[in-house]
Amino acid sequence: MLGLLPIGYLVLTVILGRAGGDPVQHIIHYTGIGALNALAATLLISPIVKLTKQGLLMQTRRLVGLYVFAYATLHIVAFFSLDLLFAWGLLFSEVVKRPYILVGAVAYLIVTALAVTSFKALMRKMGRRWQTLHNGVYLVAILAPIHFYWSVKSEIIEPSLYILGFSVLLLWRMPWFKRRFSRKGVNKTAQKVTSASR
Amino acid sequence: MAKNSRFTPSILKKAQWHMQDNQVTPEAVFRSRRQIVKAMGLGAIGASVPGYVQAGLFDLFGEQPKSSFITTPLTFQTNKYYGDTDVLTPFDKVTQHNNFFEFGTDKQDPSNNAQGYKVDPWQLRIEGEVERPMTLDFNDLTTMFPLEERNYRLRCVEAWSMVVPWVGFPLAALLKKVGVTNKGKYVAFETAFDPEQMPGQKSRLMGGGIHYPYVEGLTLAEAMNDLTLMSVGLYGKTLPPQNGAPIRLVVPWKYGFKSIKSIVRIRVMDKQPPTSWNQLASHEYGFYANVNPAVDHPRWSQATERRIGEGGLFSATRIDTQPFNGYGEFVASLYDGMDLRKNY
Numbered sequence: 001m002l003g004l005l006p007i008g009y010l011v012l013t014v015i016l017g018r019a020g021g022d023p024v025q026h027i028i029h030y031t032g033i034g035a036l037n038a039l040a041a042t043l044l045i046s047p048i049v050k051l052t053k054q055g056l057l058m059q060t061r062r063l064v065g066l067y068v069f070a071y072a073t074l075h076i077v078a079f080f081s082l083d084l085l086f087a088w089g090l091l092f093s094e095v096v097k098r099p100y101i102l103v104g105a106v107a108y109l110i111v112t113a114l115a116v117t118s119f120k121a122l123m124r125k126m127g128r129r130w131q132t133l134h135n136g137v138y139l140v141a142i143l144a145p146i147h148f149y150w151s152v153k154s155e156i157i158e159p160s161l162y163i164l165g166f167s168v169l170l171l172w173r174m175p176w177f178k179r180r181f182s183r184k185g186v187n188k189t190a191q192k193v194t195s196a197s198r
Numbered sequence: 199m200a201k202n203s204r205f206t207p208s209i210l211k212k213a214q215w216h217m218q219d220n221q222v223t224p225e226a227v228f229r230s231r232r233q234i235v236k237a238m239g240l241g242a243i244g245a246s247v248p249g250y251v252q253a254g255l256f257d258l259f260g261e262q263p264k265s266s267f268i269t270t271p272l273t274f275q276t277n278k279y280y281g282d283t284d285v286l287t288p289f290d291k292v293t294q295h296n297n298f299f300e301f302g303t304d305k306q307d308p309s310n311n312a313q314g315y316k317v318d319p320w321q322l323r324i325e326g327e328v329e330r331p332m333t334l335d336f337n338d339l340t341t342m343f344p345l346e347e348r349n350y351r352l353r354c355v356e357a358w359s360m361v362v363p364w365v366g367f368p369l370a371a372l373l374k375k376v377g378v379t380n381k382g383k384y385v386a387f388e389t390a391f392d393p394e395q396m397p398g399q400k401s402r403l404m405g406g407g408i409h410y411p412y413v414e415g416l417t418l419a420e421a422m423n424d425l426t427l428m429s430v431g432l433y434g435k436t437l438p439p440q441n442g443a444p445i446r447l448v449v450p451w452k453y454g455f456k457s458i459k460s461i462v463r464i465r466v467m468d469k470q471p472p473t474s475w476n477q478l479a480s481h482e483y484g485f486y487a488n489v490n491p492a493v494d495h496p497r498w499s500q501a502t503e504r505r506i507g508e509g510g511l512f513s514a515t516r517i518d519t520q521p522f523n524g525y526g527e528f529v530a531s532l533y534d535g536m537d538l539r540k541n542y
Contacts, residue, residue, distance in 0.1 A: 014511070020306030021294030022358070022506045024514070083504060085516045090502065098497055150497070153356070154478055155303050155406040 003067040006034055007074070024082040031078055035071035036144055036162055042068060043141060043169040062118055065137070069115035072108050100150030107143040110136045138173070141166045267313045267443070269435040274345035274365045280425065280450075280525070282349050287360035287506055289433050295506065296440045297354065298459055300389065300396040303406040307398075308440035315395055315439035317460075322445060326386075326465035329377030339445050340430050342375075343367035347434070348427060353489045353523045355453035358504045364448050365431035370422045378418065378466050385421040386471035387414045387447060388463040408474055414458040415471035415485065416449065417532075425450060425528050451522040451529045453487045484542040488533070489523035493542050 010030050013019045019026045045061045048054070084090050095105050114134055117123070123130045145166050149159035171177050298308040301315075320336040334342060345365050353359045373385070391399060391411035398405030420426060427448040430437060437443040442459025449456045455475050465471070475483035482496055491501045500519055507513025522529050533541075 018306070020304070020309070021291035022305065022514070024504075024511065025305055025356075082511055082514075085504065085514060087502070087516050090499070090516070094499060097494070097499065100497060153406070154299075154408060155403070157403050157407070 003038065003064070003070075006030075024078070028075060028078045028083060031071050031075040032148065035068055035075055036148065038064060038067040038071055039137075039141060039144060040162075040165060040169065042137070043166070047169070047172055066115055066118060068140075069111050072111050076108060100147055103143050103150065104147035107140045107147060110140050110143075114140075138170060141170055267315065267438050269431075269438055269443075271435050272340060272345055272365050272431045274347050274431075274434075277346040277348050280348055280350065280528075284349060284351060284361040285508060286349065286363055288508055291506055292360060292362050292432060293438050293440060295360075297356075297454065298398075298440055298442070299406045299408055300398040300410070300412070300460075301440065302398055302404050307404075309438075311397055312439035315443065317439065317444040320444050320462075322462060322464065324372065324376050324464045324466075326467055327379045327382035328373075328466050329379060330375075332376055336444060340436070343371050345430065350427070350448060350450040351523050352448075352450065352454055352457075353503060353519065355455055355483065355487070355495065355500075357495075357498060357500060357502070357519075358506055359517075360506050362432055363434070364427055364429040365434065366427045366429035366445075366448065368424050369426045369428050369447070370424060372428060372464075373421060373466070376466075381468045382466040383418050384467045384470050385416050385418060386463075386465045386467055387416075387458045387461050388412070388465075389458055390460045390462045408478060412458060412474045413471065414447070414456055414473050415467075416456075418466070419532050420449070420529075423529060423532065425525060451489060451525040453483075453489060455483065456487050486533075486538070486541045488521075488529075488538065488542075489519060490521055490538055490542065491519040492521070493539055 010019075010027065014023050014027065042061060042065045045057055045064065049057050080086065080091055084094070095101050114136060117126065117130065117133060126133070145159065145162040148162055149156065152159055294309045295305045296308040297305070298312070301308040301311040318336040320339065322334040322339065323331070324334070325331040345367055347363055347365045349361055349363050351359060351361050369385075389410075389412040390396070393400040393410075396410075398408075399410040416426070427450075429442070429446050429448045430444060432438075432441060437446065439460070442457075442461075445461055446459040447457050447461065456473075470485060473483075473485055475487075476485055489500075494500050502516050503519045505515050505517050507515065520526070
């Protein structure tokens with residue numbers, strides 16, 4: 001539920017006219033950042049579980065992950081309906097011609113695949129392939145911040161911070177990083193939780 | 199939360215007024231209470247109550263009315279030669295959807311952050327390759343030349359557009375007054391540099407990484423074209439700061455970033471002056487920056503534009519972008535023999 005609050009806030013600011021004379025760009029940017037933040041939260045869960053040994057937290061990961069899908073969907077719907085005004089031709093030509101939109105579109109397709117296969121039943125049915133597919137989230141964590149960085153007109157500090165943040169979240173998962181980390185004295189049970197939940 | 203509170207001894211229970219952070223109204227919402235009241239139709243009830251009662255009602259909320267920049271009515275003639283068939287973009291949108299990175303990079307930042315901007319006293323210096331350099335002060339801006347109102351289409355490089363009733367005088371009138379020497383080939387413009395008043399110039403994060411002061415330029419022929427306007431007002435009144443008070447350039451056949459705001463210096467030069475967006479990303483923003491549907495921005499199409507509508511979110515329309523923003527009959531000849539794909 002907490003994940004929906006920012007949307008309520010957005011709707012309120014737009015209705016009250018606090019989002020500017022023509023809030024379309026604001027809405028697109030806001031929902032895009034929302035998706036990035038939800039993605040960061042998703043990827044933060046397993047490191048936090050590792051560090052704090054709160055295994056129960058793991059159960060929230062699917063829901064948080066679905067928020068990534070929800071925000072990304074709003075982001076794209078806003079772009080298509082409010083900015084392009086349902087110009088299908090323009091949608092396709094823009095996706096093909098503009099690298100940053102193409103990168104975003106690929107990321108969205110992956111997120112959609114993950115959302116569609118997020119049900120427990122499917123997870124069981126797909127077995128090992130489910131994990132392979134869901135490792136796609138790491139690809140999204142690379143593509144999404146690039147999409148952001150590439151899309152801005154000039155201010156690159158904020159997108160650079162996102163790229164840096166996601167790099168840390170991904171590096172954290174690299175085997176050599178983990179090994180270094182464990183030498184520093186993280187006990188083995190925490191490691192076990194991770195490998196089971198990864 | 200729920201889990202923890204089970205173990206909280208009742209003596210430590212927080213008093214009811216001790217709110218959690220997430221229960222506190224966000225400041226922006228808090229500040230827009232009056233709009234909430236309006237939206238709920240309470241304004242109508244308020245209107246039926248005598249003034250002093252109303253005042254008391256709002257005192258209760260302790261609200262200070264947000265002081266906004268004072269604009270004053272201008273005297274001018276209407277010039278319809280350059281067209282008046284386009285539907286005007288409402289005043290609220292013209293003044294609340296601005297790119298003026300000196301006051302922040304979000305579209306609503308300039309209207310939020312610029313209301314305290316001081317434009318009087320002001321000095322506009324005209325110098326360089328001119329016979330009679332001069333300095334215009336604040337009052338000169340609106341009194342030295344006869345003012346006229348013109349409705350111009352404004353096409354942003356970001357592919358949105360508006361129609362704005364500007365009030366101003368042709369730049370050519372000013373250049374004739376100072377007399378351009380025969381060495382003058384280009385005209386350079388510079389925005390005020392005042393980091394104390396312009397937060398975007400103070401902080402790189404807020405100012406979008408542009409090298410301030412913002413500079414722009416035109417060829418002398420472009421500057422002398424009658425379409426090129428020095429604007430001092432819009433919708434019949436002096437400019438609000440977010441739109442470039444007290445004086446700005448309006449070049450309607452070029453992308454909006456050419457129309458530099460809050461100008462303090464005009465310098466006639468013998469060579470092409472540097473321009474801000476071109477310095478930042480020369481492959482994306484050229485010196486000429488003529489509106490051209492055939493030449494895409496490297497990251498988005500320029501073939502169509504989103505014309506901001508009169509009403510809500512869905513009142514906008516996607517329309518085809520015209521070469522020279524539809525002003526080709528007045529300016530296309532300036533570029534005879536020039537490859538506009540190369541000189542974007």
